Amino acid sequence: MYVPDFEYHAPETVAEACAILAELGDRATVLAGGTDVLHKMKVGKLAPEHLVSLKHLDELREIREEPGRVVIGALTSHNQIYTSQLLQRRYLSLPMAAHTMASNQICNLGTVGGNIVNGVPSADLPPILIALDASIRLVSAKGERTMPLEDFFWGSAQTRMEPGEILTEISIPDQQTTGSTYLKFGLRRSGALAVAAAAVSVRVSGDTLHGVRIVLASAAPTVLRVAEAERSLIGRRIDDELLAQASRPRDSIRGSADYRRNLVAVLTKRALKKAIDEGHA
Amino acid sequence: MAQAITDKDGVKRYLITLNVNGDVHTVLVKGNAILTNVLRDQLDLTGTKKGCELGDCGSCTVLLDGKPVDSCLVLAVEADGRRITTIEGVAENGRLDAIQQSMINHAAVQCGYCTPGMVLSAKALLTRNPHPSEQEVREAISGNLCRCTGYVHIVEAVLATAQGRVTPDDH
Numbered sequence: 001m002y003v004p005d006f007e008y009h010a011p012e013t014v015a016e017a018c019a020i021l022a023e024l025g026d027r028a029t030v031l032a033g034g035t036d037v038l039h040k041m042k043v044g045k046l047a048p049e050h051l052v053s054l055k056h057l058d059e060l061r062e063i064r065e066e067p068g069r070v071v072i073g074a075l076t077s078h079n080q081i082y083t084s085q086l087l088q089r090r091y092l093s094l095p096m097a098a099h100t101m102a103s104n105q106i107c108n109l110g111t112v113g114g115n116i117v118n119g120v121p122s123a124d125l126p127p128i129l130i131a132l133d134a135s136i137r138l139v140s141a142k143g144e145r146t147m148p149l150e151d152f153f154w155g156s157a158q159t160r161m162e163p164g165e166i167l168t169e170i171s172i173p174d175q176q177t178t179g180s181t182y183l184k185f186g187l188r189r190s191g192a193l194a195v196a197a198a199a200v201s202v203r204v205s206g207d208t209l210h211g212v213r214i215v216l217a218s219a220a221p222t223v224l225r226v227a228e229a230e231r232s233l234i235g236r237r238i239d240d241e242l243l244a245q246a247s248r249p250r251d252s253i254r255g256s257a258d259y260r261r262n263l264v265a266v267l268t269k270r271a272l273k274k275a276i277d278e279g280h281a
Numbered sequence: 282m283a284q285a286i287t288d289k290d291g292v293k294r295y296l297i298t299l300n301v302n303g304d305v306h307t308v309l310v311k312g313n314a315i316l317t318n319v320l321r322d323q324l325d326l327t328g329t330k331k332g333c334e335l336g337d338c339g340s341c342t343v344l345l346d347g348k349p350v351d352s353c354l355v356l357a358v359e360a361d362g363r364r365i366t367t368i369e370g371v372a373e374n375g376r377l378d379a380i381q382q383s384m385i386n387h388a389a390v391q392c393g394y395c396t397p398g399m400v401l402s403a404k405a406l407l408t409r410n411p412h413p414s415e416q417e418v419r420e421a422i423s424g425n426l427c428r429c430t431g432y433v434h435i436v437e438a439v440l441a442t443a444q445g446r447v448t449p450d451d452h
Contacts, residue, residue, distance in 0.1 A: 031359075108350050
């Protein structure tokens with residue numbers, strides 16, 4: 001399979017990458033792990049004049065603890081997240097989500113940044129990151145900005161990324177949540193895209209649910225936070241009646257809306273139970 | 282960044298260095314050259330197979346700095362300066378690796394097309410986890426599709442290797 005020709009750039013610093021992107025505008029595409037960009041170029045969905053590789057930006061490949069937050073570099077691969085002892089200790093739900101993502105070969109290439117900026121509703125990392133209240137840092141030649149990851153998506157493959165911007169890091173704030181989890185239903189157990197998935201985080205004390213975030217993936221054209229369901233659960237005693245809230249499921253090749261509506265109800269209920277019972281798992 | 286060389290027709294190529302199976306090769310590649318093709322066509326290492334070419338089937342699996350990746354989704358320029366192991370680098374001094382011998386012993390090879398990638402995924406697993414469970418073996422090879430064997434003999438072959446139950450070929 002043929003990859004259309006392009007001009008290749010491999011900047012040594014984030015600033016240099018930003019300068020190249022500022023000059024080239026929408027004639028350039030950023031290359032990180034390549035599992036999506038090269039796939040799209042092979043099937044004819046993408047033919048950029050310029051490809052700007054981030055491979056030299058090693059500072060974007062680390063996971064570190066800072067006062068008040070955990071920072072994940074955007075070039076961190078799925079397997080780096082899966083095997084990170086820091087993340088396993090703090091938020092095990094995130095390594096587990098990274099592990100369900102795809103085959104080992106893809107998890108060694110694909111990056112968390114790519115998983116986010118693609119904006120596809122079946123991506124595995126955005127839901128659990130939103131449940132953990134993550135924010136992202138976007139850098140361009142004009143400066144930088146941060147925003148809650150939740151605000152980044154607004155439609156299928158539609159994000160608030162501006163031309164010339166690079167996603168550099170994801171930040172998870174220290175929090176009072178007591179548990180979180182990501183549950184996914186795919187057509188195979190391994191490496192399949194989600195037909196539907198639910199990520200939740202909870203703050204439990206005693207037998208009361210004091211805080212909850214519920215995020216559904218593949219259920220709508222974009223990752224969907226179900227605020228209505230959250231409001232109806234907060235402050236309630238935890239019992240078998242914690243119910244999944246109806247969402248706005250979409251039809252797609254992997255499942256009809258009706259099928260998804262059933263799935264998200266079951267997944268949300270199971271995810272809540274797991275996060276409440278098992279913590280960040 | 283790799284040195285760029287433009288020929289008289291205006292085609293730009295990059296001089297890259299690949300450490301493949303311990304041998305350092307300097308090759309001239311276009312920016313859009315895919316690693317699988319460079320290994321096969323420029324280095325004659327045709328053990329790496331081309332299947333779906335979209336990162337689904339795993340027949341093009343190689344180890345990049347020791348980790349299995351689909352070489353069909355890697356630009357050769359991106360692999361500049363990195364260490365690559367292909368199936369040709371698994372046997373040492375003409376002796377098959379225990380995994381290869383075990384796959385023969387267990388009749389885990391039928392058409393053989395998935396085998397190079399399967400062996401490399403298994404090799405990477407046993408390097409990082411010498412005593413995997415059956416579930417871990419199945420997970421590790423889940424990115425390598427085999428349409429012949431039904432996987433049972435492959436999984437048995439990998440487990441036998443991990444448990445030191447590989448007898449030399451007596452043919």
